[in-house]
Amino acid sequence: xxxxxNALLTTDEPAETxxxxxxxxxxxxxxxxxxxxGTKLSESDVGNLFNVSRTLARAALQALSYEGLVSxxxxxxxxxxxxSPDEAKQIFAARRLIEPxxxxxxxxxxxxSEIQHLRQLLLxxxxxxxxxxxxxxxAEIKASGDFHLTLAAxxxxxxxxxxxxxxxxxxxxxxxxxxxxxxxxxxxxxxGDIVSAIEAKDLDHACHLMLHHIAHIxxxxxxxxxxxxxxxxxxxx
Amino acid sequence: xxxxxNALLTTDEPAETxxxxxxxxxxxxxxxxxxxxGTKLSESDVGNLFNVSRTLARAALQALSYEGLVSxxxxxxxxxxxxSPDEAKQIFAARRLIEPxxxxxxxxxxxxSEIQHLRQLLLxxxxxxxxxxxxxxxAEIKASGDFHLTLAAxxxxxxxxxxxxxxxxxxxxxxxxxxxxxxxxxxxxxxGDIVSAIEAKDLDHACHLMLHHIAHIxxxxxxxxxxxxxxxxxxxx
DNA sequence: GCGCAAGTAATCGTATACAATTTGACCGCC
DNA sequence: GGCGGTCAAATTGTATACGATTACTTGCGC
Numbered sequence: 001x002x003x004x005x006n007a008l009l010t011t012d013e014p015a016e017t018x019x020x021x022x023x024x025x026x027x028x029x030x031x032x033x034x035x036x037x038g039t040k041l042s043e044s045d046v047g048n049l050f051n052v053s054r055t056l057a058r059a060a061l062q063a064l065s066y067e068g069l070v071s072x073x074x075x076x077x078x079x080x081x082x083x084s085p086d087e088a089k090q091i092f093a094a095r096r097l098i099e100p101x102x103x104x105x106x107x108x109x110x111x112x113s114e115i116q117h118l119r120q121l122l123l124x125x126x127x128x129x130x131x132x133x134x135x136x137x138x139a140e141i142k143a144s145g146d147f148h149l150t151l152a153a154x155x156x157x158x159x160x161x162x163x164x165x166x167x168x169x170x171x172x173x174x175x176x177x178x179x180x181x182x183x184x185x186x187x188x189x190x191x192g193d194i195v196s197a198i199e200a201k202d203l204d205h206a207c208h209l210m211l212h213h214i215a216h217i218x219x220x221x222x223x224x225x226x227x228x229x230x231x232x233x234x235x236x237x
Numbered sequence: 238x239x240x241x242x243n244a245l246l247t248t249d250e251p252a253e254t255x256x257x258x259x260x261x262x263x264x265x266x267x268x269x270x271x272x273x274x275g276t277k278l279s280e281s282d283v284g285n286l287f288n289v290s291r292t293l294a295r296a297a298l299q300a301l302s303y304e305g306l307v308s309x310x311x312x313x314x315x316x317x318x319x320x321s322p323d324e325a326k327q328i329f330a331a332r333r334l335i336e337p338x339x340x341x342x343x344x345x346x347x348x349x350s351e352i353q354h355l356r357q358l359l360l361x362x363x364x365x366x367x368x369x370x371x372x373x374x375x376a377e378i379k380a381s382g383d384f385h386l387t388l389a390a391x392x393x394x395x396x397x398x399x400x401x402x403x404x405x406x407x408x409x410x411x412x413x414x415x416x417x418x419x420x421x422x423x424x425x426x427x428x429g430d431i432v433s434a435i436e437a438k439d440l441d442h443a444c445h446l447m448l449h450h451i452a453h454i455x456x457x458x459x460x461x462x463x464x465x466x467x468x469x470x471x472x473x474x
Numbered sequence: 475g476c477g478c479a480a481g482t483a484a485t486c487g488t489a490t491a492c493a494a495t496t497t498g499a500c501c502g503c504c
Numbered sequence: 505g506g507c508g509g510t511c512a513a514a515t516t517g518t519a520t521a522c523g524a525t526t527a528c529t530t531g532c533g534c
Binding site for chain 1: 254292296299300303305311324327328330331334335338339342393394395396397400404
Binding site: 019052055 | 488490494496497
């Protein structure tokens with residue numbers, strides 16, 4: 001749940017308009033890899049699944065297409081996005097470009113209670129890593145992303161926060177497609193090191209660690225054209 | 238027209254699906270300040286205006302709300318976004334954070350023909366500045382933004398390009414609301430200086446100029462709560 | 475005259491219905 | 505047997521219709 005992260009400073013409007021709930025549900029499913037890239041998301045099917053009309057299903061899918069999580073092809077349907085290696089590179093290039101800036105901004109505004117909150121997240125994350133089971137894996141994936149999102153939230157810039165939400169979500173897709181090792185966050189807890197550097201007010205070091213962290217994630221990818229880059233829909237299930 | 242900018246490397250799908258055409262039309266109107274912040278955009282009115290059903294009008298407005306150009310209020314309607322001073326600060330903070338990175342990326346990949354293209358844009362821009370008339374003013378606003386967008390396009394990162402499109406569009410709204418001097422781009426052609434710095438391969442200087450350029454735009458704003466921040470809809474036309 | 479309340483008009487939220495396009499299959503023809 | 509065309513099924517694109525919520529107005533009571 002990123003509700004923990006959002007609880008910090010997002011202005012939540014409890015009355016969500018149906019379509020948004022569906023959008024969030026599908027997004028969670030994609031980010032947690034319950035939906036594989038390339039999966040067809042028919043408007044009718046989505047509507048039936050959530051017991052709403054095609055109108056709402058369509059709206060939700062359109063919304064997800066704006067975030068780059070699903071690609072809608074004219075008169076053909078919506079599919080869970082299947083990022084190309086080039087797109088993957090762009091996603092991580094964008095993160096390398098953005099995250100140091102967010103980190104600096106966040107470090108300048110961070111309070112002791114927020115640091116505690118971050119440490120809490122890290123604890124939860126490491127607990128999930130040690131745990132077994134698919135649900136734990138999914139929770140871990142989400143927790144790993146929540147660290148970066150929380151940092152963005154602390155930075156106080158809602159726009160950058162939204163950009164990061166998109167980038168983190170799409171990163172999850174890329175890792176699902178091209179990741180090699182079982183899990184994204186490698187052995188050492190690089191997140192913890194970053195927090196420590198922030199706490200020590202060593203921003204340059206923190207940024208350095210962040211860049212390395214992103215590089216490590218990217219290094220775990222095998223970014224080669226999958227067999228059937230163009231005919232990916234062949235087995236879209 | 239940013240078609241000139243897009244012509245560089247965006248993959249355009251000529252068959253746009255109705256709603257997108259409307260979205261683009263409204264976005265252009267907002268960016269060119271033919272629509273004032275706070276203006277009500279009723280779904281029915283938009284639909285009638287473009288001779289389409291409310292369905293498409295609604296889709297277009299939803300899309301624009303994702304870009305932050307219109308704000309839809311539940312059961313009340315859609316309005317041209319009325320960015321608060323705080324939002325305005327966040328928009329420019331985001332630009333300061335992002336644009337240097339884009340600049341570096343673009344400078345690393347730029348070709349001589351692209352430099353020529355940029356110079357062409359600058360020429361067109363300065364021509365518009367010297368010209369009189371409202372249409373020239375609107376074209377100038379667009380041209381000023383197109384410089385930044387073209388730079389993003391040259392960077393080769395479609396994601397960052399999209400982020401910049403949103404930021405530039407929203408900047409236009411902010412300037413419309415809080416701008417003091419007649420036009421955003423101040424006296425000296427800072428854009429030209431940036432291109433020169435790029436051409437000279439002096440990236441640090443180019444970034445420096447870019448940051449100053451953004452600062453200059455921001456310095457021209459009077460970011461104080463407008464009278465009636467809350468009752469802005471009182472005279473929404 | 476002012477404040478409050480109920481009714482009414484307008485607008486959005488959602489569902490359903492119809493039209494257009496694509497896909498896959500079947501059948502005849504070469 | 506392979507190839508091309510035509511037809512049917514499925515899916516999306518768009519429009520219309522109905523229900524719900526909000527804002528406005530009108531009228532009554534004070």
